[in-house]
Amino acid sequence: FQPKYLDGRRVLITAGPTFEAIDTVRGLTNRSSGKMGLAIAQAALAAGAQVTLVCGPICLPFPAVHKLIRIVSTEEMFAAVKDEVSSSDIFISVAAVADYRPAEQHSFKLKKTAADITLTLIPNPDILQYVASLSNPPFCVGFAAETDAVQQYAEEKRKRKKLPLIVANNAVEAIGTNESALILLDDDGSHYLPRADKNAQARLVMAHIAGLYDKHKG
């Protein structure tokens, strides 16, 4: 049994990695499995929310969300989020978005030669920062995976991106695994969730989000 504390709330979630093409067959990505994003989507559904999931390339079965938008690149994820954000009450940015993309994306397969080649990377848009700075933003939740000074860096991100809540974890322990320990950082301070299965963690995170959201709505 789970209380329907998000009954009818429209929740927009990003999940998984993004993939930035170099040419028609090659590209840059990261080791995000999408497990946490999918677990968050499942927990939001169980809490009664209407869920839209924008997801990068992953190999896992999807929960029965109300709307599933599959994308590849960060720019595609950004476009999908822009389309959906005005009809969302809560935005949970779980995706491990690529911070950079190749300046050039070739529409043919680059030929191998003996010479060194240089890849020029340009910054991607920060989707969460864009959403959080809209004039009437949804309630925004970020995720932060760090390899050191986890809490400090995550809190800096929360402040910089003006988020009511950020969920921090250790990148080495969390990326691509089934379990993680989490730190929830909000205006009241820090809350520790000891190492557990991502599905169990997602339910706790969702309960915390629902509590803050209700307070925020006043």
Ligand code: C5P
């Ligand atoms: O800055 P950093 O990537 O560590 O911030 C993490 C948070 O920002 C995550 O919630 C992630 O989904 C989001 N993000 C984003 N667009 C980016 C980079 C990160 O939405 N280009």
